[in-house]
Amino acid sequence: MSEDQYFGLHLTGIHSILGDVKIRNEEVIGDEAAAFENRTGIRDRYIVSDSVNIKDYFQKAIQKLMESQELHTSEVDILICVTQTPDIPFPSLSNRLAGALNFSTSTYCIDLNIGCSGYPYALDLVSKLTQNSTVKKNAIVCVGDFSSRLMGHDLSLKPIFSDAVTATAITYFPTNKASVFTDFLTIGAEHKAIEAVKVSDGFQMKMNGLDVFNASYKFVPQSIGSVLQKAEMKIDDVEFFVFHQANKMLTEALKRQMKLTEDKVPYSIDKFGNTAIASIPLTLQENSAKFTVGDALVLCGFGVGFSVGTILIRWSDRFKSSTIEIG
Amino acid sequence: MNFWKNCEELISFIEIELGIESGSISERTHFRSISVWSSINALYLMTRISEESGLFLSSAELASCETIEDIYQNLVAKLDV
Numbered sequence: 001m002s003e004d005q006y007f008g009l010h011l012t013g014i015h016s017i018l019g020d021v022k023i024r025n026e027e028v029i030g031d032e033a034a035a036f037e038n039r040t041g042i043r044d045r046y047i048v049s050d051s052v053n054i055k056d057y058f059q060k061a062i063q064k065l066m067e068s069q070e071l072h073t074s075e076v077d078i079l080i081c082v083t084q085t086p087d088i089p090f091p092s093l094s095n096r097l098a099g100a101l102n103f104s105t106s107t108y109c110i111d112l113n114i115g116c117s118g119y120p121y122a123l124d125l126v127s128k129l130t131q132n133s134t135v136k137k138n139a140i141v142c143v144g145d146f147s148s149r150l151m152g153h154d155l156s157l158k159p160i161f162s163d164a165v166t167a168t169a170i171t172y173f174p175t176n177k178a179s180v181f182t183d184f185l186t187i188g189a190e191h192k193a194i195e196a197v198k199v200s201d202g203f204q205m206k207m208n209g210l211d212v213f214n215a216s217y218k219f220v221p222q223s224i225g226s227v228l229q230k231a232e233m234k235i236d237d238v239e240f241f242v243f244h245q246a247n248k249m250l251t252e253a254l255k256r257q258m259k260l261t262e263d264k265v266p267y268s269i270d271k272f273g274n275t276a277i278a279s280i281p282l283t284l285q286e287n288s289a290k291f292t293v294g295d296a297l298v299l300c301g302f303g304v305g306f307s308v309g310t311i312l313i314r315w316s317d318r319f320k321s322s323t324i325e326i327g
Numbered sequence: 328m329n330f331w332k333n334c335e336e337l338i339s340f341i342e343i344e345l346g347i348e349s350g351s352i353s354e355r356t357h358f359r360s361i362s363v364w365s366s367i368n369a370l371y372l373m374t375r376i377s378e379e380s381g382l383f384l385s386s387a388e389l390a391s392c393e394t395i396e397d398i399y400q401n402l403v404a405k406l407d408v
Contacts, residue, residue, distance in 0.1 A: 253374050
């Protein structure tokens with residue numbers, strides 16, 4: 001068994017909440033919107049209004065997920081929250097939510113500060129925590145960023161990013177058919193590709209799109225190749241490659257580089273924009289009807305850091321609920 | 328991977344990728360003045376150049392370029408490394 005191989009990770013449900021304000025890019029960039037959509041694939045976006053608090057979105061997503069999963073608070077063993085735009089620096093979201101939702105004091109709660117590669121990281125952590133435990137069975141991974149609050153007046157960024165929070169339920173149930181493989185890369189030398197810079201009233205995102213492309217194009221295929229090697233699989237053995245929805249240009253370039261066929265690469269960017277860390281679970285939801293139990297799915301997130309996270313999972317027969325709502 | 332034998336070949340590639348009229352730009356064209364130039368088209372063009380050539384210009388290197396000839400020479404320099 002590879003050191004990056006785990007068993008028993010079953011995604012059983014996802015609940016997502018989009019920003020409460022739907023944006024059409026004509027309102028932001030006028031006549032250039034059609035050409036912009038052609039290049040980026042982005043048609044619709046959702047951002048949050050000023051009064052919305054990210055903690056409330058996390059709490060609502062988790063509550064709705066637990067209802068749909070018929071999961072009682074006492075049954076949640078692990079709560080992982082991943083965001084780079086928390087409402088306050090501390091206490092952590094997961095700690096506050098454990099209190100608000102009346103979770104057991106034995107629930108393992110942690111926040112991760114990771115960008116668009118964060119979903120595979122969180123699933124990896126769940127795998128590690130559940131693998132050798134006799135008591136940790138049910139986990140909730142809640143991820144999301146309110147990127148719109150970091151845009152300032154930058155018209156090169158504003159038409160791209162969307163706000164969303166998405167909660168995923170994961171159950172540990174050991175079967176060989178649910179084996180998971182992971183790979184993670186940190187290219188720290190490229191940390192300025194996307195960074196938060198100080199401005200008078202807080203922070204603003206600065207993104208060098210070309211550097212993001214360069215790092216993604218070089219390292220995403222490397223990470224995916226590493227996962228496939230660990231799993232002793234080839235590209236043809238994988239049913240779907242679910243990429244972080246950065247923009248269509250980049251995904252299409254990766255698709256061409258790796259010689260992936262159209263049907264293997266699902267999208268959601270047209271409907272939701274770049275929802276940062278939430279984009280992989282949203283893409284899973286948007287395309288879940290295409291997945292068959294046992295399908296091999298490679299989930300690959302990449303971005304801020306610069307970091308790349310890849311996880312190969314199997315679509316579970318236990319996946320039973322998926323809801324996307326507007327906040 | 329393919330590399331353009333001269334700047335004229337790169338210019339033809341740029342014209343096709345950006346969908347602009349053949350012969351409308353030259354090696355001395357300040358690329359930021361091309362009618363369809365925008366941050367998103369710039370990114371698209373550079374991704375296509377990287378895909379085609381296997382060479383990567385950083386955002387800082389592109390920022391230092393003024394003309395299409397500058398882009399070509401930056402790429403040629405990477406060929407020599």
